[in-house]
Amino acid sequence: MKQILLTAALLMATACGAQKTTKLPAPNMKRQTTTVMEAYKQRRSQRTFNQKELSRQDLADLLWTAQGVNREDGRLTMPSCMNWQEIRLYLFDRKGVSLYDPKTHSLQEVAQGDQRKLIAGRQDFVMQAPVSLLLVADLEKNGHTDARSREMAAVDAGICTQNICLFCAAAGLATVPRASMEHEKLSALLGLTEHQIPMMNCPVGYPKEEASK
Ligand SMILES: Cc1cc2nc3c(=O)[nH]c(=O)nc-3n(C[C@H](O)[C@H](O)[C@H](O)COP(=O)(O)O)c2cc1C
Incomplete structure (x- = not known):
């Protein structure tokens, strides 16, 4: 029932025009x-956060270092198996959920409202953090859905995660890599297969x- 409500919320948000695109400042x-x-x-897991919003520049630099385009041929700061670029990066904040588009270095709103609880699951400390990044492996992007491709996608997600952790360590931000979350509810919210x-x-x-x- 909850999943139906979440999907309905996403559809309503889409119908109400929740498709705002936000161009980010160029990476500094x-x-x-x-x-x-x-x-x-300095790299370490931190589970306490100042609740202050991230500055737009810090957010832009965080997303770009995670998986921004760093070459003219469209390749990314993160390597990926066969250059599949199958890791989607979603931003969860107090206002809603957006998908990062490396090609345009912008955020596309995909849902409205504070959905960070679905990232937190049973770990309440997550709600202190003003943003959470969600890494989704999109095996359908290139049509490789077999077990080996899934393994490679997990590796790619790990690499992207480490990009995030190292940027945070270098920039004086707090983060912790997490596998726990409300997987099914997130899939319903984001319309994932x-x-x-x-x-x-x-x-x-x-x-x-x-x-x-
Ligand atoms: C794949 C993976 C999954 C993890 N999942 C969680 C998690 O769900 N919740 C959490 O608090 N920490 C999680 N962690 C963080 C680890 O607990 C942490 O990295 C480990 O205790 C070592 O501490 P350090 O990162 O400070 O070196 C995860 C780490 C990895 C690599």
Whole structure:
């Protein structure tokens, strides 16, 4: 019943024109961050967050480093098996859910309302983070739905996750890679098929100073 309601909410949002596209600021290539070595030193799972919204530049840089286009031929900051580029990146925030489009470096709204509870599942700390990124493996994109392709998609999702973790470490943001979430409800909300699989998620926010040490 809950799944029917979630799907209905998505359809209604679509019918009401919830298809807003938001162009993101260009990634800041001159951003002041730590060294790569320091980022590896700092990388750790953090489960407490400052609830402050991420700045638009931090959000743009986070998404671009996760899987932005970094070459003229359209290839990405994350490698993928056979360049399938099958990992979809969704942004969950207090206002709704958007899909990141690497080609245009923009966000396409796909659902309205705060849906972060579906990412949190039983881990309430996730609700402190202003955003969560959801990585969905879209095996249908290239028509490879066999077991081996699913394994490769899991690897690709892991690589994208590590991009997120290392950018956060370098930029002084808090995150934790997570596999737990409300898989079925998320699939219903996003209209996913059995071959479009929620793999990982990463809540992201500024660290809560006293707990981030
Ligand atoms: C595939 C994977 C799934 C994970 N799922 C969760 C999760 O659902 N919830 C959570 O709090 N942490 C999750 N973690 C984080 C791990 O618990 C964490 O990486 C591990 O304890 C090591 O701590 P560190 O990241 O600080 O080195 C996951 C990590 C990985 C790699």
